[in-house]
Amino acid sequence: MFSLKGKSAIITGGGSGIGKAISTLFARQGATVHIIELNAEAAAQTVSEIEGEGGTAKAYSCDVSNQEAVVKIFNEIGTIDILVNNAGIAHVGKADTTSEEDFMKVFNVNVLGAYNCLYAAIPALKKSSTAVILNMASIAANVGITDRFAYSMSKGAIYAMTLSVARDYLADGIRCNSISPARVHTPFVDGFIAKNYAGQEAEIFGKLSASQPIGRMGQPEEVANLALYLCAEEAGFITGNDYPLDGGFIKLNN
């Protein structure tokens, strides 16, 4: 079950955290993995780990917010069966404490970046008989999270793009879904704790763990397992849905 043998998968942000776990698992399941990454060194590391396990992967140094660069690379890749729009950045702030510059930075990576990859991938996906898109949203798309104004905006857009794309390409056989994780322990989390809560790292890590009713953060591999299911042919009846992966965050936090 869940074989991706013979499939060509593009994964953005595959150099770290959730994207790395998805890249590794998809390669293990037989996919040829194409990693689109800003951080070339991190992407090369993922590729080398995949190759060390006997898998096939290639890294492409690219900023997803640059449409011209994204289109060029996707054309070079040619065949695409799976697109995982995962690259994203975090931001802490409320509407009146978020600068225009920061707002646009989050927008450019998280929203424009996902759009650019959709724009570039859909013509190739139309030629695949098992085409599927998976977008990385967040619980912030559906729940009001304190101090995450720009980030929540960006994930709300991901949620809406998922529905729009799922609808528009039904006739082309392209499925499109999203995953909404709560807190997952990745460098993304460690990075923003270090940047925004210097000196209170342990306390904030504990608070962020406890905010999932299940009592811990998720692991990147747990997101990758759901990603594999949603991108495999076994999930052929699933499109236009968002899947929370949240340790009870949305429904049990009362």
Ligand SMILES: NC(=O)c1ccc[n+]([C@@H]2O[C@H](COP(=O)([O-])OP(=O)(O)OC[C@H]3O[C@@H](n4cnc5c(N)ncnc54)[C@H](O)[C@@H]3O)[C@@H](O)[C@H]2O)c1
């Ligand atoms: N970690 C969490 O708690 C959590 C929760 C919900 C949703 N998410 C989402 O999951 C996704 C992955 O998060 P993560 O925690 O693995 O993050 P991470 O920071 O560990 O990895 C993100 C990767 O994306 C790459 N990237 C960033 N900007 C890019 C750009 N402009 N072009 C290409 N690559 C770029 C980074 O270099 C990095 O390797 C993000 O979209 C994030 O919003 C994460």
